[in-house]
Amino acid sequence: MLWKQFFTPVTSIDANQAKKLVLDEGADNVTFLDVRQPKEYMAGHIPASHLIPMGELDKRLGELDPNKPVVVY
Template identity: 50%
Template sequence: MKWMQFLTPAKSIDFNETESYISQHPGEEITILDVRQPSEYQESHIPGATLIPLPQLSDRLEELDPEKPTLVY
């Protein structure tokens, strides 16, 4: 079992840090990942966000680039 996946904490960043991070990086160099349900995404999402609902995430990881910084909400 890969315990690391349970133990590695992701750093939390607030709104100001997120907005600044997104504005300082070209869109193609980062991933903004929306893990909510499609109806929530449809109502409102951060521009450029990729939708992969949390229940599907483990099966769809190959759609994402692990080398890119990934901002998750």
């Protein structure tokens, strides 16, 4: 099995770069998307992030603004 066909890795940014993104774009213009499970979200999440568990992501993408940069964790 060879995987190149399926996966184009997304750009990774670290926490500092993510914070710079917020500074550059303005807090309202960056979406933080939490794709973990609700329990994990409740235990701790990045403030103002939007929770959509991975299993629901395909059905709920409409909740997000595609024009804003999205930081996924």
